[in-house]
Amino acid sequence: MTRECDLAMGEAGVDYRNLTFTTGKGHNLFYTPEPVWIDPVAKFALSD
Numbered sequence: 504m505t506r507e508c509d510l511a512m513g514e515a516g517v518d519y520r521n522l523t524f525t526t527g528k529g530h531n532l533f534y535t536p537e538p539v540w541i542d543p544v545a546k547f548a549l550s551d
Contacts (some may be wrong), residue, residue, distance in 0.1 A: 512519050512529050524539050532540060 522543060
């Protein structure tokens with residue numbers, strides 16, 4: 504996330520955690536569902 508996103512999330516009072524994925528795929532990583540990013544998203548979506 505960029506600094507602006509961090510500020511917006513802080514102002515909104517949202518709990519979040521920045522994750523960095525080192526796969527060598529760049530933005531192409533998100534073109535297909537890869538466990539490295541799907542698993543954290545699913546965990547977040549299913550949490551209370």
